[in-house]
Amino acid sequence: MAEKTMYEHLRDEGLSRRDFLKACGLLAAAMGLSSAPPVAASGLPAHLSRGPSPARMVARAMQARPRVPVIWLEFQDCAGCTEALTRSHSPTLVDLVLTKITIEYHETLAAAAGYQLEENKQKAMAQYHGQYVLVVEGSIPTGAYEAFCTVGGRTALEQLKEAAAGAAAVIATGNCAAFGGLPKASPDPTSAKGVWEIITDKPVVNISGCPAIPEVFTGTLANVLIFGAPPELDSLNRPKPFYAQTVHDRCLRRAFYEAGKYANSFDDEGARKGYCLYKLGCKGPTTYNACASLKWDGGLSFPIQSGHPCLGCSQPGFWDGGGFYQGQSAPLDRPEVVMAAAAGAVGLAAGAGVAVANRSQKKSAGTEE
Secondary structure, eight states: OOOBBBBHHHHTTOOOOHHHHHHHHHHHHHHHOOSOOOEEEEOOHHHOOOOHHHHHHHHHHHOOOOOOOOEEEOOOOSSSSHHHHHTOSOOOHHHIIIITTTTEEEEEOOOHHHHHHHHHHHHHHHHHTTTTTTEEBBOOOOOGGGGGGTTTTHHHHHHHHHHHTTEEEEEEEEEEEETTTTSEEEOTTOOOOOOHHHOOOEEEEEOOOSSHHHHHHHHHHHHHHEEEOOOOOOOOOOOOHSSSSSGOOOTTTHHHHHHTTSSSTSSHHHTTTTBBOOGOOOGGGGOOOSHHHHHHHHHHTTTTTTTTTOOOSTTGGGGGGGOOSSHHHOOOOOHHHHHHHHHHHHHHHHHHHHHHHHHHHHHHHHHOO
8 A cells, every 4th residue: 555645644634625735834934935946856746846836836745745754863962952842833833744744753752661662663763764854852972982872771873873774864953963062062071973973874954053943943854854855955064044144144133233332241231222242242143043033932032132142052062162251352351250250260269178178177087978
């Protein structure tokens, strides 16, 4: 029996034709498709590639392509990308893409656990070998530290290579999976690597961010599921529809930057008036992501809008790049900042000294715990 198409699967789930067409419109918007989208990489017959609108093209593709399963692995991560995804402002879209037509295995979202869950993963990889999309969240420890992340007694590196071997496409979601993220920050205690540093025999799509923007991930995944290929990628393997512009390009504070009006501290008059945060270390001008346009929580806000400089979390090595509370052009030289930093250092040193002294006294008295 032939594999059901995505449309047939949704129809059998009870989705009406009207709701199906609405869903196609949502998917087209999520993928960032224009009125005349490129279809050369879709692999569809010519008659299916023609259409007056992106929604119509998505509909035709979903009626032609079989359902593509997703296997989602988590390694050195905080599950932040999964958490963000489940709180997407488009729950209908997330439910459509991840629940109704794709998801086969996800450690965090699955009802099963332990041996049963691992057996299900093995069955899915065998049944859909060469067809499934592999999504990876979290970095991978390597070398002498490979055993620092194990699931079911098997290392992350071993499981990644096994799952990637049978995958039709690989998506690394979040900065940890894409570029190593926080686990790779100095001194990099686990020799953490991003997926694309390990899987080199097939393209790896990087959806960077800490966490990744849910709509960026969903839109990219939908493109792979529906057209069989990711959208055009940049030099860091990130999808151009979402990473072609810097955060600064569409920032609502851009006009103040152009006018030379900056906040010099988090509570000065400039900050209260919404001036540019560049002098406070904002990395918006060098960070490529869709934060300023898609935002978070239903388009409510994003860090710069809420008064905090961009940390550059969609760029490689962002944690070690500095700039959190220090200007990029010159160090902050305000006396109160210098004094606060000095006081903090003295306090830490004093606390450490007291701890050592107390420990020595207990040891000499024979009362150390």
